[in-house]
Amino acid sequence: MKELVLALVAAAFGLAGTVVGARAAKKGALISAQVTLQQVRDQADVDQAHWLRQQRLQAYESFLAAWDECLRILNSVGLPGDSESSGLNPLKGAADRMTERARRIDILGPAKVARAAEELADSIRRDVDIATKLLKLTEEYLPANGRIATDTAPAMSAAIEAMGEATRQMQELVAEAEGGTEVPQGAAAMFASFDRAEELANAAISRAHEDSDGFSAFLDQATAIVDELKHNQEAREGTRERFTTAARNTLASATPPAP
Incomplete structure (x- = not known):
């Protein structure tokens, strides 16, 4: 009987040891799993941060490339909107890419x-809008300016x-009438010619004044637009x-430090 009791006690202690060992192993495995999971999470955070940084870098570089393209166009064509410039449409395209x-x-x-x-991007788009306004003003003025060559001159x-x-x-009449007392026969025609010449001169001078006023108005508006453009570029x-x-x-x- 005594041996049986001792055997049962030994078995109980062995079972208890097994249970404790199993619990310890389970706890150790759980801790190990938690550490591994945290490492995976930390690495995922690092990878995500690296990915985001790379995406941002590419986006920033791409944006600055479009910006540099706009500057090259502005520098190559001078003042956008110049009637002799072909740079307005390319500038608009580059501005759209910036946007x-x-x-x-x-x-x-x-x-x-x-x-x-x-x-x-808004600033470059304003350049395009301002340049378009200047181009439109110039195109509207050109017909009036052409009148100088076709009409006024x-x-x-x-x-x-x-x-x-x-x-x-x-x-001729003075030479013909020299020494005489009678009015030369062509005097009436001469006076009519002077009247006609004066009429033509007054009409031409009136046209010239209109042209001058129109040019002054155009110049004032164009100067205001150019000032607006310069202010936008400086800002x-x-x-x-x-x-x-x-x-x-x-x-x-x-990028956070690696774990």
């Missing part, structure tokens, strides 16, 4: 970089020619600096 790439930055963030990118030439003809007639210099600074800081701080 598209600014939208991608808005998705990737952060907000500070996205705002600066949108402001730069010929009218001035006709007035000068008529005045010259009247003067020639007068000189965005600070925006470009804010964008590059915000983008640089974002990329520098985007």
Whole structure:
């Protein structure tokens, strides 16, 4: 009987040891699994941060490439909207690309970089709008400006020619009437020629004044538009600096240390 009791006690202790061991093993396995899971999560965070940083870098570089393209167009054609310039449509295309790439930055963030990118894109679009306004003004003025060559200049030439003809007639009549007391026969025609020449001169001068007034109005409007364009270009210099600074800081701080 005593041996049986001892055997039962030993078995009980063995069973208890097995249970304790199993519990310890289970706890160890659980801790190990938790550590492994945390490592996986940390690595996933690092991978995601690396991916986001790479996506942002590509988006920022693509946006700045469109920006540089706009600047090259502006520098190559001078003042956009010039009637002799073919750069307006390419500038609009580059501005549209800037806008598209600014939208991608808005998705990737952060907000500070996205705002600066949108402001730069807006500024280039304003350049296009202002240049279009100047081009439209120039196109509207060109027909009036063409009238100088087709109407005003010929009218001035006709007035000068008529005045010259009247003067020639007068000189002939003076020579003919020299020493006489009677009015020369061609005097009436001469006076009529002077009247006609004066009429043509007054009409030509009136046209010239109209042309001058029209040019002055065009010049005032064109100067105001050019000033608006220059102001817009000067204002965005600070925006470009804010964008590059915000983008640089974002990329520098985007990647957490490896676990």
